[in-house]
Amino acid sequence: MRAIDLPYTRGDWDALLHQVRWRYHKWDIYVAGRHTLPPEAIVLSPSEHAEVVAIAERLSRVIDVAARRVAAAPHLLAQLDIPPVLYPLLRRAAEVPLQLARYDLHPTPDGWMVPEFNEDVPGGFNEAVGIADQLRVPGYTLPNLLRRAVTDAFAPYRRVAMLFATGYSEDLQHCHIIEDWLTQAGHSAVRGSPAHLTRGWRHFTVHGGRVDAAFRYYPGEWLPRLPNLDLWLERGDRLPMLNPISALIRQSKRLYALWPELLEADDLAFIRRHTPHTRAFAPEEHLPELRDHPDRWVLKQSFGRMGDSVYIGAIMKPEDWAKLLSEAANKPQGWLVQRRFVHEPTAFSGGPRYAAVGPYVVNGRFAGYYSRAAPQPLLTHEALHVATLIEAP
Amino acid sequence: MWPPLSKLLERLGRLAPLRSFFSPPTGGAWVVGDARAPDALGGDTWMNFLAPDALYDACGPHSASPWLPFHAPTLFSALECTHARAPSGDPALHEIDQRLAPDRRDPILDTPEWLAPGTLAIIDLDGPRSVAYGAWLADMGGQPVCTFDNWPHGRGLLKPEQTLAALLRYAPVFQRRRADLTPDAPALWLCDRTRLLGRAPVPTDFDNRYYLDESALPGPGMMRQHGVRTLVVITDPKANALAPDLEAWLFDRHNDGFSVMHAPIDAPHLEAAPLTPHRPSFSGYSDGLHRSDAGGFGVLIPEPSSSGG
Numbered sequence: 001m002r003a004i005d006l007p008y009t010r011g012d013w014d015a016l017l018h019q020v021r022w023r024y025h026k027w028d029i030y031v032a033g034r035h036t037l038p039p040e041a042i043v044l045s046p047s048e049h050a051e052v053v054a055i056a057e058r059l060s061r062v063i064d065v066a067a068r069r070v071a072a073a074p075h076l077l078a079q080l081d082i083p084p085v086l087y088p089l090l091r092r093a094a095e096v097p098l099q100l101a102r103y104d105l106h107p108t109p110d111g112w113m114v115p116e117f118n119e120d121v122p123g124g125f126n127e128a129v130g131i132a133d134q135l136r137v138p139g140y141t142l143p144n145l146l147r148r149a150v151t152d153a154f155a156p157y158r159r160v161a162m163l164f165a166t167g168y169s170e171d172l173q174h175c176h177i178i179e180d181w182l183t184q185a186g187h188s189a190v191r192g193s194p195a196h197l198t199r200g201w202r203h204f205t206v207h208g209g210r211v212d213a214a215f216r217y218y219p220g221e222w223l224p225r226l227p228n229l230d231l232w233l234e235r236g237d238r239l240p241m242l243n244p245i246s247a248l249i250r251q252s253k254r255l256y257a258l259w260p261e262l263l264e265a266d267d268l269a270f271i272r273r274h275t276p277h278t279r280a281f282a283p284e285e286h287l288p289e290l291r292d293h294p295d296r297w298v299l300k301q302s303f304g305r306m307g308d309s310v311y312i313g314a315i316m317k318p319e320d321w322a323k324l325l326s327e328a329a330n331k332p333q334g335w336l337v338q339r340r341f342v343h344e345p346t347a348f349s350g351g352p353r354y355a356a357v358g359p360y361v362v363n364g365r366f367a368g369y370y371s372r373a374a375p376q377p378l379l380t381h382e383a384l385h386v387a388t389l390i391e392a393p
Numbered sequence: 394m395w396p397p398l399s400k401l402l403e404r405l406g407r408l409a410p411l412r413s414f415f416s417p418p419t420g421g422a423w424v425v426g427d428a429r430a431p432d433a434l435g436g437d438t439w440m441n442f443l444a445p446d447a448l449y450d451a452c453g454p455h456s457a458s459p460w461l462p463f464h465a466p467t468l469f470s471a472l473e474c475t476h477a478r479a480p481s482g483d484p485a486l487h488e489i490d491q492r493l494a495p496d497r498r499d500p501i502l503d504t505p506e507w508l509a510p511g512t513l514a515i516i517d518l519d520g521p522r523s524v525a526y527g528a529w530l531a532d533m534g535g536q537p538v539c540t541f542d543n544w545p546h547g548r549g550l551l552k553p554e555q556t557l558a559a560l561l562r563y564a565p566v567f568q569r570r571r572a573d574l575t576p577d578a579p580a581l582w583l584c585d586r587t588r589l590l591g592r593a594p595v596p597t598d599f600d601n602r603y604y605l606d607e608s609a610l611p612g613p614g615m616m617r618q619h620g621v622r623t624l625v626v627i628t629d630p631k632a633n634a635l636a637p638d639l640e641a642w643l644f645d646r647h648n649d650g651f652s653v654m655h656a657p658i659d660a661p662h663l664e665a666a667p668l669t670p671h672r673p674s675f676s677g678y679s680d681g682l683h684r685s686d687a688g689g690f691g692v693l694i695p696e697p698s699s700s701g702g
Contacts, residue, residue, distance in 0.1 A: 021466055022446050030462035032607040033615055166600050169467045169542045191546070195596055207548065207597075227596050 001048060001107055003348040003355065003373075006039040006137060006387070013039040016134050024130030025176045027169060031382050037127060040348060041387040042355055042371050043140065049390045053366040055112055055274060056103050056359040062271055063117065064364075066262040067249040076261065079280065080252040081302035081334045083224045085233065086245065093237035093246040098153055099363050100242050101250070102370060104356040104379065105274075107344045114274050115298070115338065119250035120220050120243055122360070124370035126177050127385045132368065140389035143369060149362035150178060151185045153242055157213035161206040162191045164217040171217050178215050194218050195226050197239070204239050213240040220248035221303050254280055254302050254336055281328060281335035290337065294321045298338040299328060314340060315376055343377040354379070357388055423545040425475055426558030427482030433490050433528065433563045439480045442564040445472045451568045452524075452560050454536040457576040459619045463611060468541035468553050469560070475545075480562035481521055481555060489525040493532060493566055504533045505663040507625050507654060512579045513616065514625040517639055518658065520556030520585035526627065526658065527583040528563035535581040536574055537567060540609045543588070546599035551587055553601065577620070582610070586629070589636055604638040613649040623652045625665050630657040641673035 008016065017037055020026045029037055044052065070076045071091050082090065102122035105112040125146060132144035154160055160182050162175035172191075179189040192206040194216070203210045223232055223245070236245055249255065256278035259271050279286070281299070290297050294313030301309035313321050328335045345352035355373040359366055369388035372379050432439035442448040449469040454460045472478060492503065508514070508530060516523045516530070520541065527537045545554035584605065594600045624646055628635065635643065647653045647670050654665035 018446065022470065025470060027465065027467045027470060028608065030608065033462045033611055035462070166546075167543075167603055169544070169603065172467075172544060192599065196599075 001346060001355070001357070002043050003346050003353075003386070004041055004043055004389075005349050006041055006135070008039045016131070019134060020127060020130035024126045024133075025173045025180075026126035026130055027173050034382065036382070036384050037131070038384055038386065040373075040384075041137070041140075041389045042346070042357060042373070043389045043391060044357065045391050046393045049143075052105055052112065052357055052359055055105065055114075056361050056366055057364060058270060059103055059114065059117070059274070060099070060101060060361045060364050062263065062267045063119070063250050063255070065267065066255060066259070067246065069262045070249050070255070070258070071246065076258060077249070079258060080249060080254045082248050082252060083221060085224050085229070086220070086248065089233050089236050090246050090249060093244045097363065098240060098242040098244055099247070099361065100150065100153070100367075101247075101361045102358045103361070104358045104372075106341070106354075106356045107346070108341050109344060110341075112274055113276060113341045113343075115276055115341075116253050116256075116300075117250060118358075120247045121217050122370075123174055123217075124358070124385065126173055128360075128368060128370040129177070131385075131387050135387055137389060139392050141392060142387065142389055143366070145366070146360055146362070146368040147181050149360070149365065149367035150242070151181050153363055154182055154185075154187060154213060154215075157187070157240060159188050159190070159209065159211045159213075161197070161204070161211040161214040162189055162217070163194045163197065163206075163214050164191070165222075166191075166193045174217050175215065182215075194223065194232070195228055197228060197231060199231055199235065204235075211239075214242070216241050216243060219303065220245050220251070252302050253278070253300055253338075256338070257336060276341050277339040279337050281332045281337050283329040283332050286337050287325060287329060290325055291322070294318070296340055298340050299324060300336055300338060302334050302336065310378060312340060312378055315378065345377075346373065348373065353384075355386065422547045423475060423549070423554045424477040425472070425545075425554045426477075426479035426561055428477075428479045430480045430482030430562070432480045432561070432565050433486075433493055433525075434565045434569075436565070438565040438568075439561045442561060442568075443472065443478055445469045448472060448560055448564055449539075451564045451571070452537055452539055454538055454580065455571075455574045455576045455578065458536055458578075458580075459576070459615070460536070460538045460580045460611070463540070463582075463609060464538045465540050465542050465609065468539070468543065468557055471544045471553070472557060475554075478561065479558065481558035483521055483555070483559070486521060486525050486559065486562065489522070489529055492529050503662065505530075505656065505665070507623065507656070507665050508533060508535055508579050510577050510579055511620050512623045512625055513582065513611075513621045514579065514627060514656075515582040515584060515639065516627045517584045517586045517636060518627070518629055519587050520553060521559035522629075522658075523583045523585060524556060524559035524563050527581050528566040530581050530663075531567050532570055534570070534573070534578055536578040537581045537583055539583045540605060541583070541585055542603050542609065543601040546601060548597055548599040549601045550594050550598045551585075551590060551601050553585070556585055580621075584636075584639070586632060586636060589638065605636075605642065606638075610642050613646060613651070616646075616651070621651070623654060625654045625656055626668065627656045627658060627663065630659050635670065637673055640670050643668075643670040644673050 102118040103114050129146050132142050162179050164171040164175045182189050190206045190209050196206050198205045257280045297313045299311045343354050346355040353373040354377040358370040360368050371386050371388045372383040373386050374383040453464040516526050531537050543553050588603050643653050653668045655668035656663045656665040
């Protein structure tokens with residue numbers, strides 16, 4: 001994997017971003033005054049690309065095996081930090097076949113590493129597709145499959161609800177582009193919060209209009225606080241949804257601590273090669289090691305996203321790390337410890353950055369890339385999005 | 394209400410088929426402005442700004458301005474999603490229009506003393522009036538930065554379509570001074586004071602409230618780098634207090650050494666006086682105004698950023 005500057009003049013790149021903003025609804029090109037879409041790209045060789053695709057598709061299959069076993073075993077489900085009120089719904093929804101996931105593969109001296117999965121509400125569609133649709137770089141190809149994969153997934157459903165936390169414009173922009181794709185493919189779409197889902201006569205409704213399926217851009221673990229929770233619990237599995245509520249099992253970072261109980265030897269070897277050693281946080285057992293060797297460990301919560309609630313001992317001030325350990329020890333449920341791996345920096349023209357390639361997977365198949373880079377080995381909402389190019393064979 | 398009747402109505406209300414029978418079919422439609430209204434200059438030049446990017450450019454800072462990253466495209470983008478687009482015909486805006494008339498303007502007398510390089514002004518009024526005052530001050534040399542970060546909806550708790558209509562109404566005013574605009578012109582942050590409207594939403598509301606975060610307001614380092622020393626906040630004296638998100642930001646900037654001034658809109662020439670912001674009850678994500686599970690405010694949620702990953 002390497003990085004290149006894209007052969008675009010400032011004016012040409014600005015023109016491309018103008019389209020990304022207005023045609024692809026990417027409204028937060030700037031975060032805190034800083035630009036997040038530079039004219040740079042990550043380049044993969046054909047063999048690296050093939051390897052990434054193979055890892056992503058196999059991860060999806062392995063997680064599927066693990067998630068089904070968890071859904072069938074209440075004692076395992078109880079270890080994932082999922083709100084218990086959702087258990088019956090999760091068990092019933094486990095068979096729903098819709099999936100949109102993204103796995104962020106980090107380069108390490110020992111190969112690709114995936115510290116967590118984005119299985120519940122992965123993002124990045126606007127810039128991933130907005131740039132891929134327009135970018136032309138001689139000598140490279142650019143996999144651009146997401147739009148087709150998503151519209152194919154919704155093909156059986158005519159009326160689709162876009163369910164999201166309506167106070168977030170950054171979530172609206174994700175729903176907006178999916179809505180564009182679906183309406184251009186002949187579907188109708190209606191926007192609302194999951195709180196707007198109601199039960200009609202033999203069908204679901206949102207704002208009074210019938211819906212056959214939903215695109216959910218709303219974290220599953222927030223469902224228990226909805227005013228219409230009863231409806232979700234009683235019938236949430238009957239609404240085909242991308243992603244289904246059962247994606248919560250796949251999203252929980254605590255799943256990482258259960259691999260030996262869930263996987264056969266071959267899958268276990270694969271998952272150990274590509275995911276860091278992880279344990280549910282047990283203060284008595286882990287605190288001495290965490291205090292003595294902060295550089296070896298990462299402390300995280302079961303359901304943070306975009307780098308929220310991920311604390312890397314090696315890059316924290318000692319006093320902040322100590323305070324965090326103390327807080328986590330007071331309420332250990334929901335925390336996990338993960339062995340830190342060496343995230344190799346990639347040489348960009350502006351200096352080294354920590355990059356990760358993010359293959360999307362829709363219904364088990366690779367569906368394009370959303371890759372990011374950051375000055376520190378922690379990818380947050382401030383990370384830069386960089387295009388992903390494949391060298392022509 | 395008589396308790397048994399109230400209980401019966403509550404139960405009926407839970408029956409979605411009945412609710413949808415009595416409700417509009419989709420609830421998503423909305424209209425921008427009044428088709429009969431002219432723009433603020435009395436003409437139909439507003440029709441040149443019907444494309445979202447055209448309106449965004451007209452109502453924004455200089456293309457080389459350091460403040461361009463804070464000019465939010467969100468609400469402008471909504472313009473493409475309705476065919477019912479026209480300027481605001483709100484009579485409450487006529488008074489401000491008077492100030493824009495060429496025969497009523499005295500550039501020396503009218504221009505507030507503080508409107509000069511080194512000042513960043515925050516106009517925190519209801520959306521349409523914020524746009525109107527922004528246009529007036531832009532006409533005297535300020536460069537606008539819009540922070541409108543929500544979308545209209547037929548069942549929206551807020552009505553940002555009214556702000557959008559005001560942007561159409563005043564777009565010709567913003568545009569006429571763009572040729573003279575410089576990147577270091579004093580910045581005018583246009584904010585919608587109703588973004589944190591306190592009314593408790595009912596379940597059928599589309600909660601489109603929001604608050605100003607780090608992507609909407611610049612940090613101290615960036616302001617110093619670009620010569621900002623004074624912050625002027627312009628509010629309606631009828632509003633009892635500063636909006637909590639803005640007060641939190643002003644409190645921090647005051648502690649950072651910036652001079653903070655307050656200009657109420659009932660001052661004849663927007664004269665400003667020193668302001669000492671109070672310690673805020675709102676301190677970002679650690680207190681108070683987290684967005685709720687249903688997308689609005691009310692119930693605290695643990696995640697500070699958006700829902701996705």
